[in-house]
Amino acid sequence: MITDPSKPTIVVLGSINMDLVTTTEHRPQPGETVLGTGFTMVPGGKGANQAIAAQRAGxxxxxxxxxxxxxxxxxxxxxxxxxxxAIGRLRTVTGPSGIAAIVVDSSGENSIIVVGGANATMTALTDDDLAVIASADILLCQLEIPVGAVAAAVTHASANATVVMLNPSPAQHLPSDLWAHVDVAVVNSGEAKDLGHDLDPVAHLVVTHGAAGAHYRGPGGRELSQPSPQVDVVDTTGAGDTFTGALATAWHRGPEQALAWASTAGALATTRLGASTSIPTHEQITAAIEHGD
Incomplete structure (x- = not known):
């Protein structure tokens, strides 16, 4: 149920981290020490990145x-x-916030280590959390917080006609009854391979392939392929999250338009360093599509 098609309401349940980003010519092999070329701290986390991407996308x-x-x-x-x-339901807990140690090489590829911190305390949802989920058009989740909270959110959303979009990353096998409540799954090609037949019950499956674009499989055997715009890649960190957040915002337009919107957003995110700092706005995505970038 989309009450305002121009601005769907989206609840994102997930992680928020401080990303500690080091750039280097090449990422170190086991036992190797390399010299870095730069360091920055950028707010990130899959949940926060996707929330910001969905907000900026409209x-x-x-x-x-x-x-x-x-x-x-x-x-x-x-x-x-x-x-x-909106951050009225963002909790503050005793102890460290989540962090991610990220190494980005000269080609823009990255390696990431995530330490959960406060994210690991998200083991249960309050009645107010559940009420917010029930009133939303879309619930968007990932797997960087405890699965129990995700399962509770997904089940409640499904019971209240809220569209459930799940980015099962980091990939892990989930109970079959949880998958039964997922309307849209968004995975990259590696995650799709790891999860295999777990994804079969999902009505709408979107698989991203980086610079090669994205593929959609839907009801009745419908399939779509969406190429990715060609851009000068600086850093791929956060590109998948940008894709997913933008997809959630445009989902009500139908899979074809949503994939085009999300692929453009994800490509634009690779043209700047960092995760949250690289996420494009609605206007930037629109301009890129209109100019065929």
């Missing part, structure tokens, strides 16, 4: 998650708030 987004009481918490709250994401 949605009305509320974020459900947790930060710690450390030096990173204020900036993590601020990046969501400054992007227009």
């Amino acid at each position: 949605g009305r987004v509320e974020f459900l998650g947790a930060v710690g009481d450390d030096v990173f918490a204020g900036e993590l709250r601020g990046v969501l708030r400054d992007s227009g994401v």
Whole structure:
């Protein structure tokens, strides 16, 4: 149920981290020490990235998650708030916020280590959290927080006619009854291979292939392939999250338009360093599509 097609309401349940990003000519092999060419701290986390991407792409987004009481918490709250994401349900817990240590090489490819921190405390949802989910058009989840909270959110959303979009990343096998409540699954090609037949019950499956674009499989055997715009890649960090958030915002337009919108957003995100800092706006996505970029 989309109450305002121009701005669907999207609840994102997920992680928020401070990304510690090091750039280098090549990523180190086991036992190897390499010299870095730069370092920056950028707010990230799959949940926060997707929330910001959905908001900037034209949605009305509320974020459900947790930060710690450390030096990173204020900036993590601020990046969501400054992007227009509602943070009234963002918890503060004792201990460190989540972090991700990211190495980006000269080709823009990355390696990432995530430490959950406050994200690991998201083990259950409150009645107020559930009420927000029930009133939304779309619930968007990932798997960087405990699966129990994701399962509770997905089940509640399904019971209240809220579209459930799941990005099962990091990939892990989930109970079959959870998959039964998922309307749209968004995975990259590696995750699709890892999950295999787990994805069969999902009505709408979107598989991303990086620079090669994305593929859609839907009811009745419908399939679509969407090429990715060609851009000068600087950093692929956050591109998949940007794709997913933009897809959620455009989902009500139908798979064909949603994939085109999301693929453009994801490509634009690779042209700048960082995750949340690289996410394009509605206007930038529109301009890129109109100019055929």
